[in-house]
Amino acid sequence: MFLRILPLLCAVLLAVPALAEEIDCVTTEWKLLGANHKVCVYAFEDPDIPGVTCYLSQARTGGISGAVGVAEDPSEFSIDCRQTGTAAIPDKLPKTRKVFSEGTSVLFKDTTVTRMWDAKRKALIYLAISRKIIAGSPKNALSTVVVH
Numbered sequence: 001m002f003l004r005i006l007p008l009l010c011a012v013l014l015a016v017p018a019l020a021e022e023i024d025c026v027t028t029e030w031k032l033l034g035a036n037h038k039v040c041v042y043a044f045e046d047p048d049i050p051g052v053t054c055y056l057s058q059a060r061t062g063g064i065s066g067a068v069g070v071a072e073d074p075s076e077f078s079i080d081c082r083q084t085g086t087a088a089i090p091d092k093l094p095k096t097r098k099v100f101s102e103g104t105s106v107l108f109k110d111t112t113v114t115r116m117w118d119a120k121r122k123a124l125i126y127l128a129i130s131r132k133i134i135a136g137s138p139k140n141a142l143s144t145v146v147v148h
Contacts, residue, residue: 020044020056020100028059035062044100046115046124048093051085052145054100054113054126077111079128081143089147093117099126122147 020042029037038060046052059076100113116125123146130139 020102023055025060029062031062035060037062044113046081046099048090048097048099048115049087049124051083051087052081052124053084054079054081054143056100056111056113056128058102058111076139077128077130077141079113079126079141079143081124081126081145083145083147087145087147089117089122 021044023041023043025038025040027036027038031037039057040060041055041057043053043055046054057078094117096114096116098112099115100111102111111128111130113126113128116127117123118125123144126143126145128141128143
């Protein structure tokens with residue numbers, strides 16, 4: 001039975017967007033009580049294309065609600081992706097795929113990074129957006145990596 005489920009489990013795990021590694025944070029506003037407001041920088045590698053790393057900076061809400069994990073982080077972020085090693089495009093690369101996702105509030109809001117492939121220009125496009133399930137959000141940032 002386990003051997004029948006194993007391939008399915010592996011497929012599900014491979015479909016999960018990348019996890020980010022926190023590089024460091026910088027305080028932007030000191031708070032007397034609770035955590036400080038800050039901007040944190042994270043790195044994640046494209047799960048399909050070794051040799052491409054994206055760096056995402058995000059504002060993090062401090063205060064008491066931020067310290068206990070119930071604050072809603074603002075939709076303020078930036079992204080920059082670079083070729084950090086040998087990058088080879090797989091033959092069957094999907095035109096669009098979500099490569100990163102992280103919740104920015106307890107409910108209903110997240111930041112996602114979607115990779116798009118521009119075959120004509122041999123460019124990977126990484127679009128970071130803030131999503132609010134209820135009201136949406138126009139906040140976005142863009143980075144590209146040209147693959148030679």
